[in-house]
Every structure is written in structure tokens, then in C-alpha cells.
Amino acid sequence: MNRKFLGVSVLVVMALFSLSMSAHHGNAGVEMTKNVVVKGVVTDWRWQNPHSILKFDVTADDSSIVHWAAETNNPADMVEKGWTAKSIKVGDEITVTLHPVKNGLPVGILVQVTLPDGKTLRTQYLKDN
Amino acid sequence: MRFRLVVMGVLAVVAFGANEAGLSQQSGAAKSKKAASAPAPRHDLSGIWAPATAPGAGIQAKGPYSMPDDGKPEHNPPYSALGLKALATHKALEGQHAVFPSTLSNDPRSICDPLGFPRADFYQIRYEQFIQNDREIVLLYEFEKRWRSIWLDRELPKEIPDNRWYGYSVGKWADDTTLVVQTVGVVGEPRAWLDETGRPISEDAKIEERFHRVDRDTLEWTVTIDDPQMYTKPWVAMDKFPMKLQPPDLDIWAKYQQEMICAPSDVKAYNDSIGGFESESR
Numbered sequence: 001m002n003r004k005f006l007g008v009s010v011l012v013v014m015a016l017f018s019l020s021m022s023a024h025h026g027n028a029g030v031e032m033t034k035n036v037v038v039k040g041v042v043t044d045w046r047w048q049n050p051h052s053i054l055k056f057d058v059t060a061d062d063s064s065i066v067h068w069a070a071e072t073n074n075p076a077d078m079v080e081k082g083w084t085a086k087s088i089k090v091g092d093e094i095t096v097t098l099h100p101v102k103n104g105l106p107v108g109i110l111v112q113v114t115l116p117d118g119k120t121l122r123t124q125y126l127k128d129n
Numbered sequence: 130m131r132f133r134l135v136v137m138g139v140l141a142v143v144a145f146g147a148n149e150a151g152l153s154q155q156s157g158a159a160k161s162k163k164a165a166s167a168p169a170p171r172h173d174l175s176g177i178w179a180p181a182t183a184p185g186a187g188i189q190a191k192g193p194y195s196m197p198d199d200g201k202p203e204h205n206p207p208y209s210a211l212g213l214k215a216l217a218t219h220k221a222l223e224g225q226h227a228v229f230p231s232t233l234s235n236d237p238r239s240i241c242d243p244l245g246f247p248r249a250d251f252y253q254i255r256y257e258q259f260i261q262n263d264r265e266i267v268l269l270y271e272f273e274k275r276w277r278s279i280w281l282d283r284e285l286p287k288e289i290p291d292n293r294w295y296g297y298s299v300g301k302w303a304d305d306t307t308l309v310v311q312t313v314g315v316v317g318e319p320r321a322w323l324d325e326t327g328r329p330i331s332e333d334a335k336i337e338e339r340f341h342r343v344d345r346d347t348l349e350w351t352v353t354i355d356d357p358q359m360y361t362k363p364w365v366a367m368d369k370f371p372m373k374l375q376p377p378d379l380d381i382w383a384k385y386q387q388e389m390i391c392a393p394s395d396v397k398a399y400n401d402s403i404g405g406f407e408s409e410s411r
Contacts, residue, residue, distance in 0.1 A: 028229045047387060048395040053402050069402045075387040076255065076271075080184050085386050107403060124185075 029101050030109055032125075036100045040068060042092040047085040049074045054110060056094060070098045070110040072123050083121055092116055099125060169306040169342035175261040177379050178348050180254060181371035187254025190223050190325050193352070193366035194251075198224035198326035206328060206366075212359035215318050215329035224326025236327070237320060241391035245294040245321035246312060247336045249275060250352050250367060252325055253389065256381045257372070266300060266308075271381060272389045279310050289314035292332045294321065303339075310338040323354070324366075331358035341369070348372040 040056035051071040058066045072078060075085070088094070093116050098108035112122040180186035192198040196206060208216065220228040220235045228234050238244060244252055253272035260267040266279040279300045286297055296315035300308045315321065317332035334356035341349040349369040354360060382388060 028227065029231070046395075046398055048398065049387075049389055049391060050396065051399055051403065053399060055402065071399070071403045074389060076385045076389055077185070079385050 030099050031102055032099050034099060035097050035111060036108065037097050038068065039095050042088055042090050042094060044090065045088040047075055052078060054088065056096065066106050068106040070096060070108050072110040077124060081122055087121055166344040166346040169344050171305045172302050173261065174259045174266060174308060174340055174342060177256055177258045177375040178372035179256050179375050181373040189251050192224060192324045192326045194370045195368040196366050200225050206364050207361045209359055209361050212329055215359060216327060219322060219327030221325065221327030241393050241396060243294040244273060246296050246315050247352055248321065248323055274388050274390055285311060285313055292316050306342040308340045312336040329359045331356050333358050346374040
């Protein structure tokens with residue numbers, strides 16, 4: 001189990017340094033019918049186009065850190081769901097629900113976030129949203 | 130406090146049917162919520178307009194409102210041989226022939242090139258503002274914060290000095306509440322695409338828009354493509370797309386907090402964090 005998390009971390013680092021310029025994309029690489037729930041600490045929150053980006057660290061059982069990245073919608077769509085640029089702050093302790101990518105990397109599409117004060121913000125990807 | 134991974138596995142199976150729910154390709158203003166509205170004013174399109182059925186109804190990620198790239202024969206444009214050849218070179222991120230992984234795409238939008246026209250009508254129609262005087266209508270597109278002039282007091286140029294991303298547009302009133310706009314001189318293949326699914330457009334295309342103000346609060350937006358290079362006959366890409374009049378004091382950017390602009394640095398941040406992940410494997 002611990003080796004698995006370590007392996008994931010290594011792959012994430014590799015991915016961050018090896019990705020070529022690609023693009024705003026379709027959802028073919030994402031398990032759009034599955035949810036993963038993780039708890040972590042926010043390391044970056046970028047309110048931007050084409051998709052806002054949430055990064056957070058999750059500590060595994062062996063104390064290794066898994067660096068997660070989740071994309072959301074653009075600010076215009078997020079506003080419609082009650083989000084703002086200041087909804088999330090670096091250091092916030094959050095619970096994240098996301099659709100994971102198919103290749104197992106700790107990357108996904110954000111479904112909802114529960115903030116430190118217990119408030120939950122959803123995205124358009126929640127099935128009953 | 131140290132956090133632990135709570136759940137790595139799959140927790141639930143959810144149906145994903147609402148993505149860009151507004152994409153439902155409903156037909157015309159007839160299906161929008163009908164409320165009593167004052168008659169349309171004569172020769173006046175001014176105002177802020179938004180999709181009538183849902184905020185996301187104008188995103189059109191799968192192709193134009195009336196011609197989504199969904200494999201249905203009736204939604205297949207009448208490609209010419211050249212059109213098919215051009216289409217085959219486009220590696221789109223959306224539609225039935227979307228490439229995977231996304232790193233294979235060559236969509237010019239992905240490097241923040243302008244959408245150009247008519248793609249501006251077929252992607253991210255959200256809040257659109259029409260500012261009108263006797264001489265022209267200025268159409269402000271929310272997406273990319275672009276604008277076009279639709280001249281009311283002149284004819285199309287006999288010769289195009291140079292093709293432009295948003296072309297040359299003139300409008301004539303067909304009746305009291307219908308403006309017919311002709312646009313020529315657009316940037317076409319290979320620099321600009323017609324839609325998200327990679328359908329082609331040439332620099333010789335003539336695009337007709339019909340803006341019909343049904344009543345004070347409802348505008349229908351129709352777009353017809355006439356491009357003999359890429360298509361064997363004219364075809365209607367957007368048929369009576371319904372728009373609803375918004376409050377005149379609506380401050381779009383205050384509401385959204387940020388402009389919908391493709392900044393290369395933002396795209397890089399996105400790609401470094403998220404984009405292209407599909408090409409990696411365990």
C-alpha cells in the first residue's frame with residue numbers, strides 16, 4: 001500500500017515535468033462515472049480559464065505526500081454554482097470528491113469540496129447538481 | 130494536523146448526463162419559458178442577451194446548436210471533397226472524431242488563437258451585448274472579450290483588403306424586427322475552424338445571420354454557412370437559437386469576477402497541472 005502511494009507520487013512528479021503543451025480537453029481520459037473522496041491541504045488554487053485548478057496534498061499512511069491536482073470549470077461557470085475566486089485558500093483543510101483519470105494518476109475533475117467551516121461547494125459535475 | 134487518504138477506491142457510480150446540460154439542442158424560442166412580453170421594438174436589437182433555456186446552452190461544445198457532431202446523418206454537413214480533406218487534418222478535442230489523448234489535438238484555440246468568425250457564434254455564446262446606433266451595431270462577445278461591427282449604413286466591400294478573424298459584416302433590416310447580416314472576408318483554413326469539432330471554413334465563406342426579435346425579451350439567432358469550397362450547398366448551423374433579454378444594468382464582469390480570456394500563461398499552468406495527463410500511464 002505504502003509503496004503504491006510512493007509510486008504515485010513519483011509518477012506525478014514525472015508527469016509535471018514531462019507534459020507537453022496540450023489543451024483544454026474532452027473527458028475521454030476521465031472516469032466520469034466514478035467518484036474518489038480524499039482529504040488534503042490546499043497548496044494552490046488558480047481561478048482561471050480554461051479551467052480553474054485546485055492542488056492539494058494528501059498524506060498517505062506511510063507519511064508520504066501525494067500531490068493531487070483537480071480541474072474545475074471556468075470562473076463564469078463556477079460563479080453560477082456559488083463559487084468565488086476566494087472560495088478556497090492555500091492551507092485550507094478540505095475534503096474533495098472528484099472523478100479520477102483512467103490511468104490512475106492523482107488527477108481528476110472536481111465534483112465537490114467541503115471547506116474547513118463545513119460548507120460544501122459543488123460543480124456541474126455532481127450528478128444531481 | 131496530518132491528513133490521511135480517506136478513500137482511494139471508487140465510491141459510487143454516477144450518471145454523467147448533465148455535462149454542459151444546456152447543450153440540449155432544443156428547438157427555438159418555443160421551448161423557452163414563455164412569459165408575457167411587450168412587442169419587439171422596431172429596428173432595435175440593443176441590449177444584453179443570454180441563452181434563454183440555460184446558462185450553458187450556448188457553449189455548443191459538440192458543434193453548432195442545430196448541427197451537433199453526433200453521428201446522425203441529418204447533422205452531417207454537405208462536405209465537398211476539399212471539405213472532407215480539410216476535416217481529416219483537424220484533430221479536434223470534441224465531437225465523434227475527437228482525438229485522444231488531447232496532446233494530439235491541433236485545435237488553434239488551444240494555443241489561444243482567436244476563435245474567429247463564425248466560430249464565435251458556435252462556441253461559448255453566453256452574455257452577448259448589442260450596442261446600436263444609426264450607423265452600426267457593435268456585438269460584444271463575452272468569450273474572449275471580442276467585438277464585431279455590423280455596419281448598417283453601407284454595402285460589403287467589393288474587394289477584401291485582407292481577410293480578418295471576424296470578417297466584414299453588414300446588416301439590412303428584412304422587416305421591422307429581423308436583421309439579416311452578411312459576413313465575408315473571414316480567416317479560414319487552416320488557421321481558423323468552423324466549430325469545436327474541427328469542421329472547416331474557408332476564407333471564401335459567406336455567412337448569413339438572421340436576428341429576429343420575436344418580442345421585447347426574446348431574440349432568435351440563425352446562422353447559415355455558404356462556403357462552396359468546403360460544402361456543396363448552404364446549410365443552417367444554428368436555427369433560431371433563443372436568447373433572452375437581460376437587465377440593462379447587468380455588469381457581466383462584476384458577476385463573473387474574471388474575463389473569459391485565453392491567456393497563454395493560464396493555459397500553460399493548466400497543461401502543467403492537468404492537461405495531457407491521459408498520455409501518461411502507470
